[in-house]
Amino acid sequence: MGYFEGKTGLILGVANDRSIAWAVAQEIMAQGGACGFSHLPDRPDDEKQKNRRRVTKCTDGQPLAKFVLPLDVQRDEDIARFMEHAGREFGKIDFLLHSIAFADRDDLTRDTIEASRSGFKMAMEISAYSLLAVARAARPLLREEASILTMTYFGGEKCVPGYNVMGVCKAALDACVRYLTYELGPSRIRVNAVSAGPLKTLAGSAAGVGDMLSLYEKVAPLGRNVTHEEVGRAGAFLLSPLASGITGEILHVDAGYNVMGSPGRLLNLLRPQA
Numbered sequence: 001m002g003y004f005e006g007k008t009g010l011i012l013g014v015a016n017d018r019s020i021a022w023a024v025a026q027e028i029m030a031q032g033g034a035c036g037f038s039h040l041p042d043r044p045d046d047e048k049q050k051n052r053r054r055v056t057k058c059t060d061g062q063p064l065a066k067f068v069l070p071l072d073v074q075r076d077e078d079i080a081r082f083m084e085h086a087g088r089e090f091g092k093i094d095f096l097l098h099s100i101a102f103a104d105r106d107d108l109t110r111d112t113i114e115a116s117r118s119g120f121k122m123a124m125e126i127s128a129y130s131l132l133a134v135a136r137a138a139r140p141l142l143r144e145e146a147s148i149l150t151m152t153y154f155g156g157e158k159c160v161p162g163y164n165v166m167g168v169c170k171a172a173l174d175a176c177v178r179y180l181t182y183e184l185g186p187s188r189i190r191v192n193a194v195s196a197g198p199l200k201t202l203a204g205s206a207a208g209v210g211d212m213l214s215l216y217e218k219v220a221p222l223g224r225n226v227t228h229e230e231v232g233r234a235g236a237f238l239l240s241p242l243a244s245g246i247t248g249e250i251l252h253v254d255a256g257y258n259v260m261g262s263p264g265r266l267l268n269l270l271r272p273q274a
């Protein structure tokens with residue numbers, strides 16, 4: 001019997017089969033959990049429903065994928081409609097995955113000091129505030145001992161040049177995790193984050209993951225990058241009852257990169273050979 005047998009929950013942030021949310025969902029469903037999925041709403045004139053189809057391409061044929069519905073986290077009415085449907089489908093839920101971030105490319109690629117006011121607000125709203133908004137809307141559905149998980153990155157803890165405005169968003173997101181942890185603790189609801197090493201995804205490519213992959217390979221103690229499956233399993237673990245004593249945690253799944261205080265073995269490559 002899988003460790004998600006009989007459990008139900010929501011997966012927000014699948015764009016395609018390379019999405020971290022999909023890696024987490026695959027592990028949950030393999031362990032018997034049933035999931036409801038979101039997709040970014042399609043424009044009314046988009047008859048092909050491109051956004052919806054990107055997600056249903058993953059979920060079609062998965063018996064434990066119970067629904068796929070539109071949800072733009074910038075719109076409270078979308079969030080409310082999505083949660084209402086989840087309530088009708090599942091009654092109560094055991095887990096909620098928030099795997100969502102966005103910043104305008106111009107703001108992502110500029111130095112942080114040059115971030116536009118409107119771009120900063122939008123990036124913060126979608127990438128940090130949205131965790132509070134979806135947690136609040138899901139609250140009546142969350143069972144005692146339910147678990148919430150978000151996806152963060154090391155660039156919120158330390159300056160990672162190139163991550164720019166998204167680093168500021170991740171610092172805010174990490175703080176949201178801590179405050180939610182305290183506030184939902186009396187309901188025995190846990191809140192955690194996985195801080196993943198770089199992975200090739202749509203959002204990852206926009207945030208300059210290419211250079212980071214070769215850096216991590218040289219600097220991380222394990223001497224390699226992490227895989228989607230490793231991040232998916234760690235995320236599923238934190239969403240499951242196996243992690244019942246863990247809340248407020250930022251779990252680094254990054255081959256150990258975050259413990260390094262120097263470039264480590266990369267220095268050997270930089271030293272002139274004798």
Ligand code: NDP
Binds near residue numbers: 015021074198201202
């Ligand atoms: P994806 O692009 O696959 O996932 C990002 C998701 O956010 C997409 O499904 C996207 O929808 C969704 N999204 C964006 N704006 C909105 C919105 N307004 N409302 C609802 N959904 C929205 O990339 P990842 O899987 O890499 O990203 C998932 C999370 O993991 C992000 O928080 C990211 O910062 C984090 N992360 C990623 C790392 C990496 O290297 N890839 C490393 C560490 C953390 P759509 O595509 O339809 O616009």
